[in-house]
Amino acid sequence: MSNYDVQYIREQFPSIKKKLAGLPVAYLDGPGGTQVPKRVIDKITEYLIETNANEGGAFETSVKTDKIMEEARIICSEFLGCKAHEVAFGSSSTTNSFMLAFALMKDILPGDEIIVTDLDHLCNRSPWIQLQDAGAIIKSVRVNVEEMKLDFDDYKSKLSPRTRLVALNYASNAVGTITDVKKYIELAHEVGAITVVDAVHYAAHKPIDVKEINTDILICSPYKFFGPHLGVVYIRDSLFDKLKTIKVDADDLLEVPHKFQTGTPCFENIYGTAEAIKFIADAGEMFDHDGDKKSESQLTLREKIITGMNIFDEYEERLAFYLRSQLYKMPKIKIYGPQEGSERTSTVSFTIDKINSDIVAKHLGSKGIYAWAGHFYAKTLVNEVLNLQKDGGLIRVGVSPYNTMQEIDRLLEEVSILTAVPLPGA
Numbered sequence: 184m185s186n187y188d189v190q191y192i193r194e195q196f197p198s199i200k201k202k203l204a205g206l207p208v209a210y211l212d213g214p215g216g217t218q219v220p221k222r223v224i225d226k227i228t229e230y231l232i233e234t235n236a237n238e239g240g241a242f243e244t245s246v247k248t249d250k251i252m253e254e255a256r257i258i259c260s261e262f263l264g265c266k267a268h269e270v271a272f273g274s275s276s277t278t279n280s281f282m283l284a285f286a287l288m289k290d291i292l293p294g295d296e297i298i299v300t301d302l303d304h305l306c307n308r309s310p311w312i313q314l315q316d317a318g319a320i321i322k323s324v325r326v327n328v329e330e331m332k333l334d335f336d337d338y339k340s341k342l343s344p345r346t347r348l349v350a351l352n353y354a355s356n357a358v359g360t361i362t363d364v365k366k367y368i369e370l371a372h373e374v375g376a377i378t379v380v381d382a383v384h385y386a387a388h389k390p391i392d393v394k395e396i397n398t399d400i401l402i403c404s405p406y407k408f409f410g411p412h413l414g415v416v417y418i419r420d421s422l423f424d425k426l427k428t429i430k431v432d433a434d435d436l437l438e439v440p441h442k443f444q445t446g447t448p449c450f451e452n453i454y455g456t457a458e459a460i461k462f463i464a465d466a467g468e469m470f471d472h473d474g475d476k477k478s479e480s481q482l483t484l485r486e487k488i489i490t491g492m493n494i495f496d497e498y499e500e501r502l503a504f505y506l507r508s509q510l511y512k513m514p515k516i517k518i519y520g521p522q523e524g525s526e527r528t529s530t531v532s533f534t535i536d537k538i539n540s541d542i543v544a545k546h547l548g549s550k551g552i553y554a555w556a557g558h559f560y561a562k563t564l565v566n567e568v569l570n571l572q573k574d575g576g577l578i579r580v581g582v583s584p585y586n587t588m589q590e591i592d593r594l595l596e597e598v599s600i601l602t603a604v605p606l607p608g609a
């Protein structure tokens with residue numbers, strides 16, 4: 184058990200002090216994007232004041248920008264468990280997925296098969312589905328709704344010697360389900376398919392080890408883990424070398440990892456991303472009091488990151504478990520997510536019988552409780568599988584390391600008011 188200090192963590196986030204009509208704001212919208220620590224904001228500002236320049240120049244600010252890019256790549260590689268040259272940046276994970284799809288499309292032959300899933304965000308569906316234009320056949324793995332998990336047997340039945348790519352998520356941003364991606368990847372590789380793991384939701388909650396799960400590609404977005412708006416992608420170097428990325432004809436941009444880059448990168452956000460990862464590592468060092476471990480100074484950056492992620496996750500899960508256990512007791516509430524005891528994130532989604540989820544989110548928002556309603560771009564799951572479109576989709580509450588039990592109680596109080604008296608329009 185760590186000596187986790189949520190008040191200390193809250194002090195690191197300037198936005199936490201925000202009030203709405205005199206009410207403190209409870210940011211339960213983490214799965215849509217977390218708040219940002221001051222040290223990350225400071226680094227972004229510092230870059231723009233002290234170092235602002237394009238890369239590759241002979242003068243001081245440009246040389247520093249090159250160094251910042253190199254260091255950020257190393258720090259991101261420590262976050263992902265890969266080599267620095269296997270890390271590339273783009274404006275968002277969706278943009279990165281489309282870039283990858285453009286590159287891979289060049290090798291698609293009519294009749295090749297692509298597997299996506301009904302659990303995924305559109306970011307990890309739409310780019311691959313468009314490979315139909317090159318003649319690919321798209322198959323989507325179904326969700327077992329009782330368990331709110333991908334149906335592994337259905338996946339196995341969809342694999343074939345023609346499967347060229349399998350795209351699946353590590354954790355669902357709609358219902359929090361964590362998928363055992365390793366076993367999916369193993370089978371995909373047996374038929375020679377490339378694997379793409381969407382870790383955008385997962386990366387906010389659990390440590391990632393791309394070599395352990397053995398994926399070829401993994402995407403994540405730092406704005407979900409205390410950083411700025413950016414997309415980070417891991418591409419296994421043997422694949423990256425061969426990848427036919429769309430490129431301007433410039434010699435300095437033809438090699439790995441620069442061959443993924445189109446135009447000038449957002450240096451300030453890449454710098455801010457490295458700082459967000461250091462924030463996680465520092466929390467790991469600060470709150471780790473496991474006597475069996477090496478002394479703090481001996482921990483590597485990666486060990487500190489893993490410890491930080493695990494400490495945050497343990498704290499978040501305590502709050503999320505409490506939230507779920509209270510919601511289970513309430514009338515008219517239906518929780519959507521994996522069964523208790525299953526691997527999951529601290530994201531809790533539910534509906535209130537006969538109250539449109541949009542109305543619930545608006546009511547919560549008016550009380551300073553920020554939570555989302557809708558399909559969150561996990562549109563296949565929410566609109567088609569769960570058929571919740573007419574009800575405004577799901578109400579999604581995300582627990583982040585800066586949230587408190589009091590905030591969860593405030594949410595529960597408002598939900599209990601809503602379940603007692605339906606609002607007009609319900």
Ligand SMILES: Cc1ncc(COP(=O)(O)O)c(C=O)c1O
Binds near residue numbers: 215275277278
């Ligand atoms: C699971 C998941 N995948 C992908 C995305 C898209 O990420 P980006 O906004 O960086 O394109 C999101 C964003 O919410 C997400 O939650």
